Amino acid sequence: MKKKITMKEIARELDVSISTVSKALNNSPEISQDTIDKVQAFAKFYNYKPNNIALSLKNKKTKNIAVIIPEIVHHFFTLIISGIEQKANELGYNVIVCLSNESFAKEVINLETMASGSIDGFLLSLSKETMAKKDFHHLREVINQGMPLVMFDRVSDEIYCDKVIIDDARASYNTVKHLIYSGCQRIALLTTPDYVSVGKLRTLGYKNALKDEGIEIDENLIVRVETVEELDGKVKSLFDTEKFDAVFGVNELYAVVAMREAHSRGLIIPQEMSFVGFSDGILSKYAYPSLTTVVQHGFEMGQKAAKMLIDRLESDHTDDSYKMEVIKTSILQRESTKPV
Amino acid sequence: MKKKITMKEIARELDVSISTVSKALNNSPEISQDTIDKVQAFAKFYNYKPNNIALSLKNKKTKNIAVIIPEIVHHFFTLIISGIEQKANELGYNVIVCLSNESFAKEVINLETMASGSIDGFLLSLSKETMAKKDFHHLREVINQGMPLVMFDRVSDEIYCDKVIIDDARASYNTVKHLIYSGCQRIALLTTPDYVSVGKLRTLGYKNALKDEGIEIDENLIVRVETVEELDGKVKSLFDTEKFDAVFGVNELYAVVAMREAHSRGLIIPQEMSFVGFSDGILSKYAYPSLTTVVQHGFEMGQKAAKMLIDRLESDHTDDSYKMEVIKTSILQRESTKPV
């Protein structure tokens, strides 16, 4: 078992000083070619690798960034992480993933432990609990310490920082119009409580589209689902009590569950009822019939967010204006809706 | 913007030495209660947090562990990560997630960059390419450096280290028997090429079950799928050319895609054809009809693996015997198979 070797050892073995070794390894012009060769050969032979921790301490930068997300068992977040990872690696950074599990407390802990030197900056999507509480002191704190923060997807206006979002209201608006143009008139909405920023915006887009098309908004058709546990029940009671010809879910799960319910009630899709979901994931793709969805381009979102953070990390002048990037969405027409 | 404060600053402000501050913060009995109170109050007020990097350098341990997985956009891996994260956090460790994207080269790079001080140990599931190449020098190298490695799910006999696996052969064996007892006779298998260890074992279990039940193995019913791209085509041609009454997929995607094909050919499920998949994810749960699957308990696998690694990190005596933990699977009977 050959332990990791340090500059100190190289110096001792080669009978030169540590700084000579350091310079030689960095090809400093100060050092003679002879010494450089000797040192580098030795280093290579013993598979010398500089110690990242020591470098971090010296340089006051770790080349690590932290991503704090509410949940990882979620296709959209998983795509975002892939995007972040890809871009960060490309730019020489490692990614530390932290899960808040939708908990405010865990989000705070994650932020605090990471902020103590482990990373250079944060990428964060708010937990539900944090959004409900509207308590953002932990975010302000890291920002005040001079640590860059980029928020994505689930963001807050109350925090002044770089952001990457989906244009949820518009995406939703377009989707509902799409349904209307395909011949639907009574469109049910399966959404989240309003404290979830994206749910709120998608609800807004839904309402605006109806308004603009002169369709009256029927609050009975708007179902707010808090947790997956209550999803089935709420969907069933919607089918029991209301009449409608389309369902728009603010995520793919909601739409797919509604579609199953329709299926089991013998409805023909999309002729008798259409379905659209948000966030194109495997569920949508492999549902039967396959689900028309709003594609959110999570991978791109991750890339953009990572790029934004790293740009800020590597620009020296502290720019105090913040950027907000909006990722375009698109509708992927599949089998669950009628062609327009 | 109040920058992070260090012990040095506290010492200067309070007019004591740095070592006094250090001891006071650690409640050393050497220090007078007075000083302790003073220092701690000051530290609290300025929100002092010890710098992790400095601690890592000093203690030669980072309290970070790296997980290297082939893909994150995959429910099973995502569950494993959640389990790892939960357990690691509980035991005071952070998790750095690295994606190999099924590439040998990226796996090597991940290992190398992480091994240079950033982490205390590895959790790894092999990339497909690595399994195909059977080149494990990078793993041997980190092990030789004295860095603990725990492999999970996609493991190799050639590497001597702790492992956590599913008993794939047995799980598969049981599943096929389950199908047979439910009345199926000709069971098609959708599997991976043999270099994917889990695919190979599941194929083995399938064959053994048939043998033990006196059913002849028909190689035409065994379809090996390398990538998702070729999945659809291979499934279609299976349906075109063979007769069978059940499909067993070595993952949920394979099973669901086959089920869709059956659906679109008007087959009645499960009366005319049964379906079972491996790895219970959202696809299985929300498929129509819902898919009977082998539950792999990824979360537990993650927890076990993390626990194993951290146990090794924190035990002083270098135990040179390695543990292999097998996670039990179970069959979750849903709508896609007939009751036994």
Next chain:
DNA sequence: TTGTAAGCGTTATCAC
């Protein structure tokens, strides 16, 4: 061309 020394933030040893 090479070496010395200080410093990054912390802890541990040893003196005072």
Next chain:
DNA sequence: GTGATAACGCTTACAA
């Protein structure tokens, strides 16, 4: 009870 000093592994003025 308190403080100097060395050490972790590395870089970088500054000296020699």
